Amino acid sequence: MARRSRSFLACCVVAAVTLGAAAGSAVPTGPVRLEVWRTTGDRSELFHRSADVAWHASAAAPQGMVVEVDPTRVYQPVDGFGGAMTGSSAWVLDHDLSASARDALLTSFYGASSGLGMTMVRVPLGPSDFSPAGPGTYDDTRGSLADFSLGTDLTTTVPLLRRAAQLSPSLKVVGSPWSAPAWMKTSGSVAGGTLAGSSYAVYAQYLVKAAQAWAAQGLPLYAMTVQNEPLLDTPAYPSMTLTPGQEAAFVGYSLGPRMAAAGLGTKIVVFDHNWDTPSYPLAVLADPAARRYAAGTAFHCYGGSPARQTVVHDAYPALPVWTTECSGGTWGAGFAGDLVWASANTFVGSLRAWSRGVLWFNLALDTSGGPTSGGCSGCRGLVTVDPATGTWTKNPEYYVMAHFARFVRPGAHRVASSTASGQVDTVAFVNTDGSTVLELVNEGGAPRAVTVRYRGRDAVVTLPARSLVTLRWAG
Known part of the structure; x- marks a missing residue:
């Protein structure tokens, strides 16, 4: 993730209403x-x-x-809400909690009646800035995909997500690569650099194999973003830049055709970076070959305003928009300020700007904001796990997620509601x-x-x- 400074809004108030009548029916004359x-x-x-x-x-x-x-x-329509099961989140759940505490936390996240009822989850496809297992990708053998494997995801993330899928049977999994294997890049490293022109075909096949491998574990990818934060080039942790032209060519001539031939049904989602650069997805989607395969656009919250999503929606109204990453952290303005900012911007703001779902970043981190692998040192998850006691505490964003995930269910449609941004922000939905x-x-x-x-x-x-x-x- 890329951190940003934020001026926090004053406060958040969310009102959720469960209607037993159809959207077109009149309010009953009896007391309601x-x-x-x-x-x-x-x-x-x-x-x-x-x-x-x-x-x-x-x-x-x-x-x-x-x-x-x-x-x-x-x-x-709404797909749902959730967070990212990064390697660090999986590590914390697997190593710092007892089996009973771990299941209680997963139930708190995904339980429909006794928890938040989250129905989406994002997973890094390989290493990220929250990968305690190290920078290894799914295949680090140069020139071949014969050694492809989900690696440590098989022993940590996969079992946790299988349990999540038991609790939330309609769980939608979104996969995001932070980097191609080092041998496919100009830098020769997973940290920084770009995809080599000679590697487009083999990297596309690598991502198809990733989707197939997750599906084989009973966790098919609902969607795959092409590249996490393609404008970020850092030697600190796994990252890879792609210009809009590179991403368009990769989607249109390499990834798109191979994903379609595999028949997996995984949506290809472009951009996956900050609100302040809608010009990037507009450029990708303007390419006819890329647009043939692109299923929508993903945004992060670390720069700009959620209203910028509307620019892309208005240009391509048939293509969905999702908000796929946002994090709270030590840079915040305390419980009230963080509660307000997340509610008014990441949730209300992005949903009013056409998001079909909101995904927070780490589901859980420890008391030091980790374990990290060179990335954000002040980030925080929906919950904080104390390794010394094996207990967890809820952060402001957990409560924001509760108000939305618990009451706005998959298949709901946003409907009109009057609002006064900066005073009382609103968004309304009708459930199925x-x-x-x-x-x-x-x-x-x-x-x-x-x-x-x-x-x-x-x-x-x-x-x-x-x-x-x-x-x-x-x-």
């Missing part, structure tokens, strides 16, 4: 109540269900800001069971009264200062 779930910046409520709120006839003089949810204006979810973020340092308006009815909700609240109703 909304569930209220809240996480506050002062930690007085942490994914806590507060008192329900009742609907009433719309008032001529509503209280506070009016947030209107319009289920007739429908936008993108007819339930509707409204997420609200109060960025201010004082409570706000909000009137939620839906099909001629109002419900007044108080958003605590710097908080994240979920409303859920059936109607």
Whole structure:
């Protein structure tokens, strides 16, 4: 990952609403109540269900800001939410927790009824900046793929993800390479450099074999990003640069045809880098050969605004967008600031800018922010595991993930909701069971009264200062 400094927003409030009626049905005339779930910046409520709120006839003089949810204006579907099972996350779960604690944490992540209900996971295809096993790739034998193997992933990551898939049967796995094997690169190293022109064909086959190997373990890749952070060249950890022209040529003439011939159904996703450079995916997608095989664009949160995703969506509205990486860390602004920033930007902001899913970076790291392999030294996972005690604690982003993953289910569609960026940020969804979810973020340092308006009815909700609240109703 590439770290960035961030100015954190004031606060997040998320309201999730579970509707028992179809999106096109009217609100019943009988009493209907909304569930209220809240996480506050002062930690007085942490994914806590507060008192329900009742609907009433719309008032001529509503209280506070009016947030209107319009289920007739429908936008993108949702694939789900999750995090990255990096080598470090797998190591922490496997080495620093007892078997019972490890299963409890996996259940907390992926359990549909007793956990967050996450339905996506990202895995590095080979080494990354969080690879305690070292920089070895899936095949380090020059000139041949005869020695191809998932290596240490077979003994750590694969068993953990098999358990995750038991808990979340619809789990979608997204694979991302940080680097080609050293012998395929101009630098002769997995750290830095670019893909040699003579290696396009063999590297494409290497990635096809990676998809086949994961599928053989019962974990087929839903999607594969072409290259993690292709604009980053660092000697500190596995990385590889690709210009837009290189990525377009690789997708259009090497990876795309071979992946299609293999018949795996894995989506090829371009870019996988920061919001501030939409010109990169636009250039890749402008190439007709690449566009034939590209299934969408992935973004990271370490530069720019999530609104920049809209530039790519508007140019290619048929191609999905995903937010595939973001991390909190020691550079943050404390619990409240981190809660607010992640909620308003990585989740609400990216979802309003057409993301079909949000993936956090490391699922779990230890108390030193590791183990690392030359990358970020101040990063933090959704949870922090203490190796000395074998226990784990939830970080702000865990609670943000809870509000979204638990209530916005795969197949949901975003629907229209009014918003006031910088004050109360909102995003709304209708689930496949007819339930509707409204997420609200109060960025201010004082409570706000909000009137939620839906099909001629109002419900007044108080958003605590710097908080994240979920409303859920059936109607």
